[in-house]
Amino acid sequence: MAMAEQRNDKPGRAPNTERRRGWLSRIAPGVRGLTKKDTPENLWVKDPDSGEMLYRPDLEAALWVTPSGNHMRIGTKLRLDYTFDDGRYERIATPVVVDDPLKFPDTIPYPDRLASARKATGEQDSMAIGYGEILGQPAIVVVQDFTFMGGSLGVAAGETFVKAAQEAVKRGCPFVIFTASGGARMQEGTLSLMQMARTTLALNEVKAAGLPYVVVLTDPTTGGVSASYAMLGDVHLAEPNATIGFSGRRVIEQTIRETLPPTFQKSEFLVERGMVDQVVERKDLPEKLSSILKTLMMGRERLPPAA
Template sequence: MNWITNYVRPRINSIFSRREMPENLWSKCEGCGTMLFHRELTENLQVCTSCGHHMQISPRERFKGLFDGGTFTEVDVPRPHPDPLHFRDQKKYPDRMRAAQKSTGEKEAMLVATGEIGRTPIVAAAQDFSFMGGSMGMYVGNAIIAAAEEAVKLKRPLILFSAAGGARMQEGILSLMQMPRTTVAIQLLREAGLPYIVVLTHPTTGGVTASYAMLGDVQIAEPNALICFAGPRVIEQTIREKLPEGFQRAEYLLDHGMLDRVTPRTALRDELIGITRMLLGLPPAVMGDLPAPENEVDVAVPEEIEDPSRKLSKDPGSTPTRAEK
């Protein structure tokens, strides 16, 4: 035995056999500061299990938790001109686009898909705030038009999840033109007699709020979501007054009649199933209509199954709609 056997060889073996620990095992809640295990956070749809703070969630993650079995089919969206104004600030617009595509893994700031929720066929569209702040450009306008046309063609309701910082400045007036374009697209649903449900998430601001995000037949928001046209800081600097507590947050807008519901993300799927079927004139979804739970052999079915639509209206902890008020 010598120093090579006693020291060098074990040292080399320890280096090559060392297991690297992933850096994303834990996430810190922005609301309460609690360290959350990433798997637990993913299973809870990016909602803090300690304080209920709703973190940002990508459209794909949202759709996996929304659609039956997590399966959906993407809808093709026409691609606009990549840089119509040849805009450049600190970076060229194409360079910003490539950086956003690399960081998010998505083509643009909105994803459109078709699938079923509670055995009810729908079309869904969701904005990705991680992609250049979910800003509304020509692609987002094309995506909403494509979603509306697909809903009319398939005779399905459209559910839209908004999350945006407003219009995309790199496209100038062309981004602002998406406000009337998307409004006309929503009118197509109205003329076809199809429901249009909007779920406003944090944050929904600017031209998005001034167009398609506030045109829903039913307006739902996630807790504490910022929903506004001009932000509170801009308003305070303009009027030089202190704004009320919770101003422009989802609960404040609910109290002032601009929203129908404020629903936690973990309960949102069941709520959307009940509301969608109600608007379509379908009977309430029952347990037998839903996909069987995973990893279950024998599932006990109760003799009497509660009506989800009645639960929505009679649950003392639920928020009443404008019609119920």
């Protein structure tokens, strides 16, 4: 019994209220020490430009634009929330398509990749549709989510785009898209390439109805997307420093055997060459879009929303 009492008296063995209180409460009486449970794991976010650690609530308040001006990539929900008045909008259901039409062989089965992307983003595919008002101007808005398999264009995204175009015609309102993509989805082969033509034909219906189609290019917009609907807008806006192009920078440099300027394929570079009309900061996009849409819709009778 005595030996047991000796062991318990050793440092670290006996219950020690002071140790359990933690170092913070010892140097600042009355202040409760923080535990790992109290601190969110994602409280700090690294600035992609400077490497500085940014306080997440501050970054959220700045619409995910860093102090250095980097417009960080955001998902579907945030984009729709930032675009529509007071974050109020109607989500329009996207068409249901076959997940793996070609039974594509891969290191990870294509259905498993889709399941993983759906779980991570909460979306069915890389495109989603919302209907609401942008500073009072009704509009159909499509958002491409780069976190969903690189925003790649496949059959599901193509069907979603076509449906959005049809909804714009039915509701008699403008069509706006926020593009973010690495190009066509290789797991769907030729079927994904066909979406370039299908989306172009759908846009013909929008333009035949005399409705505006406005494109907002975000980082990155590349590949088959930039070779189709991303460059067919009546007006092209872009977020600052977004990468916009068809082929990758290294591929072009190896082909022409020249070193490209650092600003090549950036928003500002494309404005100088007439491919983009204006670079607009994220916080100013709703006001700019509303102004453009109201101007382009001037003189048109406003149709009541579809049931």
